[in-house]
Amino acid sequence: MPHLSRTDLDVFARRLQARRRALIAEIRQEIEDDDDEHSVALRDQFDSLDPHDDRAVSDWVRDVGIAQVVRDTRELDEVETALRRVADQSYGACMDCDEAIPRARLEASPAAVRCVPCQQRIEARSGGVGSGL
Template sequence: MNVPLSDTFKIQLVALRADAMAQLRAQRGGAVGRAEAAADALASASDDQASADAQRGLAFTLEERESAELVAIDAALERIADGSYGLCLDCGVSIPTARLHANPTALRCVACQTALEQGQSKA
């Protein structure tokens, strides 16, 4: 991938990372850590135990999703740094830029991703 195009994706990924970090902070009630956020959630739990459990479960699920997104973004930024960004992890072909614009953390071309999702191996 040429440098100006990888710079475009780097800018997009850095912005996505900032958004994900802001969402995590908001879910945690500010810049508190995971343990502090859990303690705050337990302390402010409502009298309805089922509702409180559901709220904690949803918060945990959202945080896990955001954390996974951060890992994927950081991995994509590493691929930009080492020059492998935009190459399919499985077959090595260039991932179309339209796919990368839609999903800048994509690891595979459409064919390999489809094969993976269907439980098949293209290699």
């Protein structure tokens, strides 16, 4: 089944982790730009989150529901899903049909967890609003 070597997985994992850090920094920045009381309280909460806990950050951001960060959050979610699949060694296989996701697709979108046909099916079902992955 795995068409990716351990080395390949490490490379993709590093890219995903770098992307995750960048997204968290971006989200932090977006909260930073706001100075009302609510945002200040959010910042305190944000700083108390464990940056090494894969779930905590995206769960928290989803709960907060800040409009500007929704797009980043969605990508963060995808990145975290992909990282979990690296951890359980299912990365590189389509989440839905279990076919190998073409390497070129992973190179272009390391967070892709579905093959193109399955991703298109999902996007068609959700009204055509996709992440572009």
